[in-house]
Amino acid sequence: KKNMKVALVGPSGSGKSTIVKLLYRLFDLNEGEIRIDGQDISSVTQQSLRENMSIVPQEPILFDNTLFFNIAYGKPNASKAEVWRAIKFAHLDQFMERLPQKEKTFVGERGVKLSGGEKQRVSIARAILANKKILVLDEATSALDSGTEREIQKDLEKLMRGRTSIIIAHRLSTIMKADMIVVLSRGKVVEMGTHEELRDRQGGLYKKLWRLQQGGELKE
Structure with a gap:
């Protein structure tokens, strides 16, 4: 949805990088659809999509x-x-x-x-x-030390204001304020919700990752 902050999380190999490629239409879906601001991205040209999307890469x-x-x-x-x-x-x-x-x-x-x-x-x-209207943060702080990450995170939060933002993250501490967190595992969506909802969900993958992580990177 417009101006929504959506985070994608999951262990390595869960499909986060594939979704970034799909967002840029480096290849198209065989089934289903991806909608940004309510519009199916397969209905617009690659050029139009990229003209409306900025990425902050790792x-x-x-x-x-x-x-x-x-x-x-x-x-x-x-x-x-x-x-x-x-x-x-x-x-x-x-x-x-x-x-x-x-x-x-x-x-x-x-x-x-x-x-x-x-x-x-x-x-x-x-x-x-x-x-641009749409912002993609592709593990934008995963290569930084914790002190620098905190400083950059403040800038990123300012950057996301008033924009539709898609955040791909290893460190769960960076996406606690997201409007919606999508948890991926082996290429499938296994959970969706806010940080608080997922953290408190018994038996959930996000809760397990949150406990394991303790401010570090996801364990393999």
């Missing part, structure tokens, strides 16, 4: 170019003022001030190497600049 791609270019990539026709608003939203402005050539510093393989948290902030800045 491993953001950086181009061998300036940091400013890497952020502006989210909206090629954006004004400098728009790019700077996105930079400040993602708290990259203070980081830029410490770089040798500020926003003109080259990053990527031949430039300054960014940490996992810094790369994620670039990805968040791209998403806020693109300002």
Whole structure:
């Protein structure tokens, strides 16, 4: 539904990554349907779908170019003022001030190497600049340490406001505020509900994962 935050969780191999591919229509369903904002995605073109969807991946791609270019990539026709608003939203402005050539510093393989948290902030800045209706967070914080994850999580929560958001997560602590949590196992939906409902459901997979996890990653 529009502006709803839906989280997909489950052990490795449960089907989370496949759903991301389906969302982007890298291949289509043989049966059933996926609806976003009430519309069956099979009824729209891939181009139209992607024009309305931003993704914050686990491993953001950086181009061998300036940091400013890497952020502006989210909206090629954006004004400098728009790019700077996105930079400040993602708290990259203070980081830029410490770089040798500020926003003109080259990053990527031949430039300054960014940490996992810094790369994620670039990805968040791209998403806020693109300002698309649908946001996909694909294990966006799973590669970060717990301290950086908490900081990035606050930015992601701001980013999700007013958007239809689909969150693929390993760490259950990051999706406690989701409107709906879908639990997957071996390619099937086995549970649905809020964090509180699933946490208190006796014999449920989510309850088991929650107990096992204790703030870490899902046990295999």
